[in-house]
Amino acid sequence: MNERMTEAGVATPFAKVPAVTLAFWITKIAATTLGETGGDAVTMSWLGETTSAADGMGYLIGTVLFAAVFAVAVWVQIRATRFRPALYWFAIIASTTVGTTLADYVTRSLGIGYAGGSALLLAMVLGVLWRWKRALGTVSVESVGEPASEGFYWLTIMASQTLGTALGDWVADTAGLGYTGAMLIFGGALAIVAVLHFRSKLSRTLLFWAAFILTRPLGAVVGDFLDKPVESGGLALSRFAATVALLVFIAGCVMFFPQRAAAKAH
Incomplete structure (x- = not known):
């Protein structure tokens, strides 16, 4: 059974997702960056x-x-x-790559554009969260341990990864900020969320999902910065080489950073 013992000797069940720590966010940003380079390596x-x-x-x-x-x-x-770190992060990487290619298909192949695609995908993310909240009463990651909550969790993740790709491209390309400018925008937004986490009484669940969504466009523009041509503001690195390097880095994070399951809320 997936549980731990508290100091009082009471069994506390674990969720099937990782505890939200600094290591979690480092690995998440690396995974979203890999999703961009990996998705582009295949499609482009x-x-x-x-x-x-x-x-x-x-x-x-x-x-x-x-x-x-x-x-x-x-x-x-x-x-x-129970929570298995390698399996969890493999699913996260899979969600970021499908998010990259799906966003590109919606915004480019279907001709919706970055603004329209971002609006559509934001509505999808909010709709899934609303339905999750209505169905189970909470969208907290500490509640993720049963099939129903896991289904909503992964659907939200996939939608947010897709949204992040479109949003990152919109800010970097359409808004004309470039990759470095977009990195500063999304990195700054994440910093604000972090300050609110430590300095405000805002819902931790709200702040988690805000940060989770923001890591995707940050990873998208970092990935584009790595592999796009120099004349477009990138470093022109090989997409395949960048993907392999990021995969090795993520594997190192999973192996060497503490990986523990989040404790379920009671």
Whole structure:
């Protein structure tokens, strides 16, 4: 049984998601960055969406491939009887890659654009959170341990990862701030959320989801900064090399940073 003993000798059950620590946020940002470079490596470098022959189908094919991986990862995660760090972070990485390709398909292949895509995806995230709250009474990560809450949790994550990709591209490209400017915007927003966490009485659940959503556009613009051409403001690194390097870094985080499950709320 997935539980621990308190000092009073009372069994406290664990959730099937990690405790929210500094290590969690470092790993999460790295995973979102990998999602950007990995998704682009498949759709742009492999399937040719940056070539003159691009027809938009590369984004759709990439989305189908990564969605299948994500679905399997979540299915295994839900069937697991306890928190397993490697499995959890694999599912997170799968969600970031499918979020990248899906956002690109919606905003580029379907022609909705970054603003329209961001608005649509924000509505989706808020809708899932609202339905989760209505169905189970809470959207706190400490409640995630049963199939119903896990289903809502992973659906929210996938939607937020997709939103973050579109939002990051919108700020960096359409708003004209560039990758470094967008990094400062989203990094600053995360810093504000962190200050509110320590200095205010705002809902910790609200602040968690705000930070969780903001890490995705931050990772998206960092990923773009790494692999986009120099003339576009990037470093022009190999998408595949950047993806492998980030994967090694994340593996190191999972291996060497303390990984413990969040305690369920009572």
